[in-house]
Amino acid sequence: MTAVLESPASALVCRNCGAQYPLGAQHACFECFGPLEIGYDKDALARVTHDDIAAGPHSIWRYAGLLPVGQNPQTRVDSGTGMTPLIRADRLADELGFTAPVWVKDDSANPTHSFKDRVVSVAITGARELGFERIACASTGNLANSVAAHAARIGMPAIVFIPSDLEAAKIVQTAVYGGTLVGIEGSYDDVNRLCSELSETDDFENTAFVNVNVRPYYAEGSKTLGYEVAEQLGWRLPAQYVAPMASGSMLTKIHKAFKELVATGLVPESAWRVYGAQSAGCSPIATAFEQGVDVVTPVKPTGIAKSLNIGNPADGPYALDAVRSTGGAMAFVGDDEIRDGIRLLARTTGVFAETAGGVTVAVLKKLAASGQLDTSKETVVYNTGDGLKTLDAVADQVAPTAVIPPTLKGMRAAGLLS
Numbered sequence: 001m002t003a004v005l006e007s008p009a010s011a012l013v014c015r016n017c018g019a020q021y022p023l024g025a026q027h028a029c030f031e032c033f034g035p036l037e038i039g040y041d042k043d044a045l046a047r048v049t050h051d052d053i054a055a056g057p058h059s060i061w062r063y064a065g066l067l068p069v070g071q072n073p074q075t076r077v078d079s080g081t082g083m084t085p086l087i088r089a090d091r092l093a094d095e096l097g098f099t100a101p102v103w104v105k106d107d108s109a110n111p112t113h114s115f116k117d118r119v120v121s122v123a124i125t126g127a128r129e130l131g132f133e134r135i136a137c138a139s140t141g142n143l144a145n146s147v148a149a150h151a152a153r154i155g156m157p158a159i160v161f162i163p164s165d166l167e168a169a170k171i172v173q174t175a176v177y178g179g180t181l182v183g184i185e186g187s188y189d190d191v192n193r194l195c196s197e198l199s200e201t202d203d204f205e206n207t208a209f210v211n212v213n214v215r216p217y218y219a220e221g222s223k224t225l226g227y228e229v230a231e232q233l234g235w236r237l238p239a240q241y242v243a244p245m246a247s248g249s250m251l252t253k254i255h256k257a258f259k260e261l262v263a264t265g266l267v268p269e270s271a272w273r274v275y276g277a278q279s280a281g282c283s284p285i286a287t288a289f290e291q292g293v294d295v296v297t298p299v300k301p302t303g304i305a306k307s308l309n310i311g312n313p314a315d316g317p318y319a320l321d322a323v324r325s326t327g328g329a330m331a332f333v334g335d336d337e338i339r340d341g342i343r344l345l346a347r348t349t350g351v352f353a354e355t356a357g358g359v360t361v362a363v364l365k366k367l368a369a370s371g372q373l374d375t376s377k378e379t380v381v382y383n384t385g386d387g388l389k390t391l392d393a394v395a396d397q398v399a400p401t402a403v404i405p406p407t408l409k410g411m412r413a414a415g416l417l418s
Contacts, residue, residue: 015036
Protein backbone atom coordinates (compact mmCIF):
# COMPACT_ATOMS: atom_id res chain seq x y z
CA MET A 1 0.00 0.00 0.00
CA THR A 2 1.35 3.43 -1.00
CA ALA A 3 2.13 5.73 1.90
CA VAL A 4 0.10 8.94 1.96
CA LEU A 5 2.17 12.11 2.23
CA GLU A 6 1.21 14.97 4.50
CA SER A 7 0.37 18.29 2.88
CA PRO A 8 3.24 20.81 3.05
CA ALA A 9 0.67 23.66 3.19
CA SER A 10 0.75 25.43 6.54
CA ALA A 11 -1.55 28.49 6.31
CA LEU A 12 -3.31 31.02 4.14
CA VAL A 13 -1.11 34.11 3.88
CA CYS A 14 -2.12 37.62 2.81
CA ARG A 15 -0.04 38.79 -0.13
CA ASN A 16 -0.37 42.41 1.04
CA CYS A 17 0.08 42.52 4.81
CA GLY A 18 1.35 39.01 5.59
CA ALA A 19 -1.50 38.11 7.98
CA GLN A 20 -2.02 34.36 8.33
CA TYR A 21 -5.19 32.28 8.57
CA PRO A 22 -5.98 28.58 8.96
CA LEU A 23 -6.28 26.59 5.74
CA GLY A 24 -9.83 26.69 4.42
CA ALA A 25 -12.22 28.27 1.93
CA GLN A 26 -11.16 31.89 2.29
CA HIS A 27 -9.68 34.12 -0.38
CA ALA A 28 -9.49 37.63 1.16
CA CYS A 29 -7.67 38.97 4.19
CA PHE A 30 -9.90 40.13 7.06
CA GLU A 31 -7.31 42.76 8.03
CA CYS A 32 -6.65 44.56 4.73
CA PHE A 33 -8.90 42.75 2.18
CA GLY A 34 -5.80 41.66 0.26
CA PRO A 35 -5.74 38.34 -1.62
CA LEU A 36 -4.65 35.18 0.17
CA GLU A 37 -2.30 32.51 -1.11
CA ILE A 38 -1.03 29.21 0.24
CA GLY A 39 1.92 29.36 2.62
CA TYR A 40 4.13 26.30 3.06
CA ASP A 41 6.26 24.61 5.67
CA LYS A 42 9.71 25.16 4.16
CA ASP A 43 11.11 22.06 5.83
CA ALA A 44 8.36 19.93 4.30
CA LEU A 45 9.07 21.32 0.83
CA ALA A 46 12.79 20.72 1.29
CA ARG A 47 12.19 17.01 1.91
CA VAL A 48 10.93 16.50 -1.66
CA THR A 49 13.57 14.87 -3.89
CA HIS A 50 14.02 14.24 -7.59
CA ASP A 51 13.46 10.55 -6.93
CA ASP A 52 10.16 11.28 -5.17
CA ILE A 53 8.96 13.24 -8.18
CA ALA A 54 10.17 10.67 -10.72
CA ALA A 55 8.31 7.94 -8.84
CA GLY A 56 5.03 9.82 -9.14
CA PRO A 57 2.41 9.61 -11.90
CA HIS A 58 2.94 11.07 -15.36
CA SER A 59 0.80 14.09 -14.47
CA ILE A 60 0.86 17.20 -12.30
CA TRP A 61 0.44 14.96 -9.26
CA ARG A 62 4.07 13.86 -9.45
CA TYR A 63 4.58 17.22 -7.67
CA ALA A 64 2.08 16.44 -4.88
CA GLY A 65 4.80 17.03 -2.29
CA LEU A 66 4.97 20.67 -3.45
CA LEU A 67 1.20 21.29 -3.68
CA PRO A 68 -1.37 22.11 -0.99
CA VAL A 69 -3.71 19.15 -1.63
CA GLY A 70 -3.82 15.81 -3.42
CA GLN A 71 -1.27 13.92 -1.40
CA ASN A 72 -3.65 10.93 -1.16
CA PRO A 73 -3.88 9.26 -4.61
CA GLN A 74 -7.30 7.91 -3.68
CA THR A 75 -8.91 11.33 -3.24
CA ARG A 76 -7.13 13.54 -5.76
CA VAL A 77 -8.84 14.39 -9.04
CA ASP A 78 -6.46 13.21 -11.74
CA SER A 79 -7.45 13.52 -15.39
CA GLY A 80 -3.92 12.96 -16.65
CA THR A 81 -3.21 16.68 -16.78
CA GLY A 82 0.36 17.84 -17.17
CA MET A 83 3.71 16.64 -18.52
CA THR A 84 2.79 18.40 -21.75
CA PRO A 85 5.41 18.75 -24.50
CA LEU A 86 8.32 21.16 -24.22
CA ILE A 87 9.12 21.69 -27.88
CA ARG A 88 12.45 23.02 -29.07
CA ALA A 89 11.47 25.70 -31.58
CA ASP A 90 14.62 26.17 -33.65
CA ARG A 91 12.84 27.52 -36.74
CA LEU A 92 10.96 30.07 -34.64
CA ALA A 93 14.22 31.05 -32.93
CA ASP A 94 15.99 31.51 -36.27
CA GLU A 95 13.20 33.63 -37.70
CA LEU A 96 13.23 35.97 -34.67
CA GLY A 97 17.03 36.22 -34.52
CA PHE A 98 17.68 34.14 -31.41
CA THR A 99 21.14 32.62 -30.95
CA ALA A 100 20.01 30.66 -27.87
CA PRO A 101 17.33 27.92 -27.76
CA VAL A 102 13.65 28.86 -27.71
CA TRP A 103 11.21 26.33 -26.25
CA VAL A 104 7.41 26.22 -26.50
CA LYS A 105 5.62 24.72 -23.50
CA ASP A 106 2.52 23.45 -25.27
CA ASP A 107 -0.35 23.13 -22.82
CA SER A 108 -2.87 22.58 -25.61
CA ALA A 109 -2.01 18.89 -25.05
CA ASN A 110 -3.97 18.79 -21.77
CA PRO A 111 -7.30 16.88 -21.58
CA THR A 112 -9.51 19.90 -22.36
CA HIS A 113 -6.74 21.52 -24.41
CA SER A 114 -5.65 24.34 -22.12
CA PHE A 115 -3.57 25.01 -19.03
CA LYS A 116 -6.77 25.44 -17.00
CA ASP A 117 -6.82 21.68 -16.40
CA ARG A 118 -3.91 22.24 -14.01
CA VAL A 119 -5.65 24.77 -11.80
CA VAL A 120 -8.97 22.92 -11.88
CA SER A 121 -7.39 19.59 -10.90
CA VAL A 122 -5.93 21.21 -7.79
CA ALA A 123 -9.01 23.34 -7.03
CA ILE A 124 -11.54 20.53 -7.32
CA THR A 125 -9.34 18.21 -5.26
CA GLY A 126 -9.17 20.91 -2.59
CA ALA A 127 -12.91 21.56 -2.81
CA ARG A 128 -13.69 17.92 -2.13
CA GLU A 129 -11.24 17.80 0.79
CA LEU A 130 -12.95 20.90 2.22
CA GLY A 131 -16.36 19.21 1.96
CA PHE A 132 -17.98 21.14 -0.90
CA GLU A 133 -20.70 19.36 -2.85
CA ARG A 134 -20.80 21.42 -6.06
CA ILE A 135 -18.20 23.13 -8.21
CA ALA A 136 -18.57 26.45 -10.07
CA CYS A 137 -16.62 29.16 -11.82
CA ALA A 138 -16.65 32.44 -13.69
CA SER A 139 -14.83 31.94 -16.96
CA THR A 140 -13.63 33.48 -20.22
CA GLY A 141 -13.90 30.02 -21.81
CA ASN A 142 -11.06 27.61 -21.08
CA LEU A 143 -11.83 27.41 -17.37
CA ALA A 144 -15.48 26.67 -18.18
CA ASN A 145 -14.38 23.77 -20.39
CA SER A 146 -12.16 22.34 -17.67
CA VAL A 147 -14.56 22.72 -14.74
CA ALA A 148 -17.38 21.07 -16.69
CA ALA A 149 -15.15 18.19 -17.79
CA HIS A 150 -13.66 17.52 -14.35
CA ALA A 151 -17.07 17.64 -12.70
CA ALA A 152 -18.40 15.16 -15.25
CA ARG A 153 -15.46 12.81 -14.64
CA ILE A 154 -16.16 12.51 -10.90
CA GLY A 155 -19.94 12.97 -10.99
CA MET A 156 -19.93 16.27 -9.14
CA PRO A 157 -22.64 18.85 -9.93
CA ALA A 158 -21.29 21.92 -11.72
CA ILE A 159 -22.59 25.37 -12.57
CA VAL A 160 -20.50 27.48 -14.92
CA PHE A 161 -20.93 31.19 -15.71
CA ILE A 162 -19.58 32.75 -18.92
CA PRO A 163 -20.04 35.91 -21.00
CA SER A 164 -22.73 35.04 -23.53
CA ASP A 165 -20.61 36.21 -26.50
CA LEU A 166 -17.78 33.69 -26.06
CA GLU A 167 -16.38 31.80 -29.05
CA ALA A 168 -18.87 29.14 -30.18
CA ALA A 169 -16.32 26.33 -29.82
CA LYS A 170 -15.78 27.10 -26.15
CA ILE A 171 -19.51 27.25 -25.45
CA VAL A 172 -20.07 23.90 -27.16
CA GLN A 173 -17.14 22.27 -25.39
CA THR A 174 -18.51 23.34 -22.02
CA ALA A 175 -22.14 22.43 -22.70
CA VAL A 176 -21.35 18.96 -24.05
CA TYR A 177 -20.25 17.70 -20.61
CA GLY A 178 -23.70 18.28 -19.13
CA GLY A 179 -23.86 20.39 -15.98
CA THR A 180 -25.41 23.84 -15.88
CA LEU A 181 -24.05 26.54 -18.19
CA VAL A 182 -25.20 30.12 -17.69
CA GLY A 183 -24.48 32.84 -20.24
CA ILE A 184 -24.31 36.36 -18.82
CA GLU A 185 -25.07 39.47 -20.84
CA GLY A 186 -21.89 41.31 -19.97
CA SER A 187 -18.11 41.07 -19.75
CA TYR A 188 -16.05 38.60 -17.72
CA ASP A 189 -15.76 41.21 -14.99
CA ASP A 190 -19.56 41.31 -14.76
CA VAL A 191 -19.63 37.51 -14.58
CA ASN A 192 -16.97 37.45 -11.88
CA ARG A 193 -18.81 40.09 -9.84
CA LEU A 194 -22.00 38.01 -9.93
CA CYS A 195 -20.12 34.87 -8.86
CA SER A 196 -18.53 36.71 -5.95
CA GLU A 197 -22.00 37.77 -4.82
CA LEU A 198 -23.44 34.27 -5.27
CA SER A 199 -20.64 32.72 -3.24
CA GLU A 200 -21.91 34.67 -0.20
CA THR A 201 -25.52 33.47 -0.49
CA ASP A 202 -27.13 30.56 1.36
CA ASP A 203 -28.07 28.88 -1.94
CA PHE A 204 -24.37 28.55 -2.79
CA GLU A 205 -23.09 27.69 0.69
CA ASN A 206 -21.99 24.22 -0.45
CA THR A 207 -20.56 25.42 -3.78
CA ALA A 208 -16.85 25.89 -4.39
CA PHE A 209 -16.19 28.66 -6.92
CA VAL A 210 -12.73 27.65 -8.08
CA ASN A 211 -11.61 31.22 -8.79
CA VAL A 212 -13.41 32.85 -5.85
CA ASN A 213 -13.72 31.09 -2.48
CA VAL A 214 -11.12 28.37 -3.17
CA ARG A 215 -8.89 30.60 -5.33
CA PRO A 216 -5.76 30.12 -3.15
CA TYR A 217 -5.81 26.39 -4.01
CA TYR A 218 -6.78 26.95 -7.63
CA ALA A 219 -3.91 29.35 -8.29
CA GLU A 220 -1.29 26.89 -7.01
CA GLY A 221 -2.01 24.58 -9.94
CA SER A 222 -0.20 26.98 -12.26
CA LYS A 223 3.05 26.32 -10.38
CA THR A 224 3.25 22.96 -12.14
CA LEU A 225 3.99 24.83 -15.39
CA GLY A 226 7.22 25.94 -13.73
CA TYR A 227 8.03 22.58 -12.18
CA GLU A 228 7.59 20.73 -15.46
CA VAL A 229 9.78 23.07 -17.47
CA ALA A 230 12.56 22.70 -14.90
CA GLU A 231 12.28 18.91 -14.93
CA GLN A 232 12.09 18.73 -18.73
CA LEU A 233 15.23 20.87 -18.99
CA GLY A 234 17.11 18.41 -16.77
CA TRP A 235 16.37 20.16 -13.47
CA ARG A 236 17.53 23.64 -14.37
CA LEU A 237 15.74 26.92 -15.05
CA PRO A 238 15.58 28.84 -18.32
CA ALA A 239 17.06 32.34 -18.40
CA GLN A 240 13.70 33.89 -19.28
CA TYR A 241 10.08 33.03 -19.97
CA VAL A 242 7.17 34.74 -21.71
CA ALA A 243 3.62 34.13 -20.48
CA PRO A 244 0.21 35.54 -21.39
CA MET A 245 -1.66 37.58 -18.79
CA ALA A 246 -5.39 37.73 -18.07
CA SER A 247 -5.64 38.05 -14.28
CA GLY A 248 -1.83 37.82 -14.11
CA SER A 249 -1.98 34.81 -11.78
CA MET A 250 -0.31 32.23 -14.02
CA LEU A 251 2.73 34.42 -14.65
CA THR A 252 3.24 35.00 -10.92
CA LYS A 253 2.81 31.32 -10.01
CA ILE A 254 5.45 30.17 -12.49
CA HIS A 255 7.76 32.71 -10.85
CA LYS A 256 6.78 31.32 -7.43
CA ALA A 257 7.52 27.78 -8.63
CA PHE A 258 11.00 28.77 -9.79
CA LYS A 259 11.72 30.38 -6.42
CA GLU A 260 10.53 27.26 -4.57
CA LEU A 261 12.69 25.00 -6.74
CA VAL A 262 15.78 27.07 -5.91
CA ALA A 263 14.92 27.25 -2.20
CA THR A 264 14.47 23.47 -1.95
CA GLY A 265 17.66 22.71 -3.86
CA LEU A 266 15.81 20.88 -6.63
CA VAL A 267 17.51 23.17 -9.17
CA PRO A 268 20.80 25.10 -8.98
CA GLU A 269 20.51 28.73 -7.98
CA SER A 270 20.23 30.97 -11.03
CA ALA A 271 18.64 34.21 -12.20
CA TRP A 272 15.72 34.44 -14.61
CA ARG A 273 13.65 37.18 -16.18
CA VAL A 274 9.87 37.25 -16.44
CA TYR A 275 8.02 38.69 -19.45
CA GLY A 276 4.27 39.30 -19.72
CA ALA A 277 2.04 39.47 -22.79
CA GLN A 278 -1.36 41.12 -23.28
CA SER A 279 -3.73 42.05 -26.09
CA ALA A 280 -4.08 45.73 -26.95
CA GLY A 281 -7.81 45.22 -26.50
CA CYS A 282 -7.28 44.41 -22.82
CA SER A 283 -3.89 45.54 -21.56
CA PRO A 284 -4.31 47.06 -18.09
CA ILE A 285 -1.21 45.34 -16.64
CA ALA A 286 1.08 45.96 -19.61
CA THR A 287 -0.12 49.57 -19.81
CA ALA A 288 0.73 50.12 -16.14
CA PHE A 289 4.19 48.69 -16.84
CA GLU A 290 4.66 50.94 -19.87
CA GLN A 291 3.61 53.99 -17.84
CA GLY A 292 5.87 53.06 -14.92
CA VAL A 293 3.04 53.04 -12.38
CA ASP A 294 2.01 50.56 -9.69
CA VAL A 295 -1.76 51.00 -9.97
CA VAL A 296 -3.50 48.83 -12.56
CA THR A 297 -6.43 50.81 -13.94
CA PRO A 298 -9.40 48.65 -15.03
CA VAL A 299 -10.46 48.73 -18.68
CA LYS A 300 -13.40 47.55 -20.77
CA PRO A 301 -12.07 44.60 -22.82
CA THR A 302 -12.25 44.39 -26.61
CA GLY A 303 -10.42 42.40 -29.27
CA ILE A 304 -10.13 38.78 -30.41
CA ALA A 305 -8.12 37.40 -27.48
CA LYS A 306 -11.23 36.74 -25.38
CA SER A 307 -9.54 34.25 -23.04
CA LEU A 308 -7.33 37.13 -21.83
CA ASN A 309 -10.17 39.65 -21.52
CA ILE A 310 -10.12 40.39 -17.80
CA GLY A 311 -10.42 44.15 -17.51
CA ASN A 312 -9.85 44.27 -13.74
CA PRO A 313 -7.02 41.76 -13.16
CA ALA A 314 -6.75 40.60 -9.55
CA ASP A 315 -3.07 39.69 -9.77
CA GLY A 316 -1.99 42.67 -11.85
CA PRO A 317 0.16 44.33 -9.14
CA TYR A 318 1.89 41.03 -8.37
CA ALA A 319 2.59 40.41 -12.07
CA LEU A 320 4.16 43.87 -12.26
CA ASP A 321 6.33 43.04 -9.26
CA ALA A 322 7.46 39.69 -10.73
CA VAL A 323 8.46 41.33 -14.00
CA ARG A 324 10.13 44.39 -12.51
CA SER A 325 11.99 42.49 -9.78
CA THR A 326 13.59 40.19 -12.37
CA GLY A 327 14.45 42.86 -14.93
CA GLY A 328 11.87 41.63 -17.45
CA ALA A 329 9.30 43.54 -19.45
CA MET A 330 5.69 43.55 -20.68
CA ALA A 331 4.08 44.51 -23.96
CA PHE A 332 0.74 44.39 -25.74
CA VAL A 333 -0.12 43.63 -29.36
CA GLY A 334 -3.10 44.31 -31.65
CA ASP A 335 -5.45 41.84 -33.30
CA ASP A 336 -3.53 41.69 -36.59
CA GLU A 337 -0.29 40.99 -34.70
CA ILE A 338 -2.09 38.26 -32.74
CA ARG A 339 -3.23 36.59 -35.97
CA ASP A 340 0.32 36.84 -37.32
CA GLY A 341 1.62 35.30 -34.09
CA ILE A 342 -0.73 32.33 -34.42
CA ARG A 343 0.42 31.70 -37.99
CA LEU A 344 4.10 32.26 -37.15
CA LEU A 345 4.00 29.65 -34.39
CA ALA A 346 2.06 27.21 -36.57
CA ARG A 347 4.35 27.37 -39.60
CA THR A 348 7.60 27.21 -37.60
CA THR A 349 6.70 24.64 -34.92
CA GLY A 350 3.56 22.80 -36.02
CA VAL A 351 1.73 24.11 -32.93
CA PHE A 352 -1.68 25.69 -33.57
CA ALA A 353 -2.35 28.09 -30.71
CA GLU A 354 -5.51 29.86 -29.69
CA THR A 355 -5.50 33.65 -29.60
CA ALA A 356 -3.73 33.79 -26.21
CA GLY A 357 -0.81 31.90 -27.75
CA GLY A 358 -0.83 34.33 -30.66
CA VAL A 359 -0.55 37.17 -28.15
CA THR A 360 2.43 35.51 -26.45
CA VAL A 361 4.34 34.79 -29.65
CA ALA A 362 3.63 38.27 -31.03
CA VAL A 363 4.92 39.83 -27.81
CA LEU A 364 8.00 37.56 -27.94
CA LYS A 365 8.66 38.92 -31.44
CA LYS A 366 8.04 42.52 -30.37
CA LEU A 367 10.27 42.37 -27.29
CA ALA A 368 13.05 40.61 -29.20
CA ALA A 369 12.96 43.24 -31.95
CA SER A 370 13.06 46.09 -29.44
CA GLY A 371 15.96 44.58 -27.49
CA GLN A 372 13.93 44.35 -24.28
CA LEU A 373 14.27 40.56 -24.37
CA ASP A 374 17.76 39.06 -24.76
CA THR A 375 17.93 36.85 -27.86
CA SER A 376 21.19 35.30 -26.61
CA LYS A 377 19.40 33.77 -23.58
CA GLU A 378 17.46 30.50 -23.45
CA THR A 379 13.75 31.32 -23.53
CA VAL A 380 10.53 29.42 -22.77
CA VAL A 381 7.25 30.56 -24.32
CA TYR A 382 3.99 29.33 -22.81
CA ASN A 383 1.19 28.33 -25.17
CA THR A 384 -1.88 27.93 -22.99
CA GLY A 385 -4.59 26.70 -25.39
CA ASP A 386 -5.53 24.98 -28.65
CA GLY A 387 -6.22 26.90 -31.85
CA LEU A 388 -9.29 24.76 -32.53
CA LYS A 389 -10.99 26.76 -29.76
CA THR A 390 -10.63 30.06 -31.67
CA LEU A 391 -10.82 29.14 -35.36
CA ASP A 392 -12.61 32.36 -36.27
CA ALA A 393 -9.45 34.35 -35.52
CA VAL A 394 -7.66 33.06 -38.62
CA ALA A 395 -10.42 31.36 -40.63
CA ASP A 396 -10.55 34.12 -43.26
CA GLN A 397 -6.75 34.18 -43.63
CA VAL A 398 -6.11 30.54 -44.54
CA ALA A 399 -7.59 28.38 -47.29
CA PRO A 400 -6.64 25.56 -49.68
CA THR A 401 -3.69 26.45 -51.89
CA ALA A 402 -5.77 25.40 -54.88
CA VAL A 403 -9.05 23.67 -55.69
CA ILE A 404 -8.69 21.50 -58.81
CA PRO A 405 -10.33 18.63 -60.68
CA PRO A 406 -8.79 15.17 -59.96
CA THR A 407 -6.50 15.25 -63.04
CA LEU A 408 -2.87 15.87 -63.92
CA LYS A 409 -4.08 18.66 -66.19
CA GLY A 410 -5.68 20.29 -63.18
CA MET A 411 -2.41 20.01 -61.24
CA ARG A 412 -0.48 21.64 -64.08
CA ALA A 413 -3.04 24.39 -64.51
CA ALA A 414 -2.70 25.25 -60.83
CA GLY A 415 1.08 25.38 -61.12
CA LEU A 416 1.55 22.32 -58.92
CA LEU A 417 3.31 20.30 -61.65
CA SER A 418 5.93 21.47 -64.13
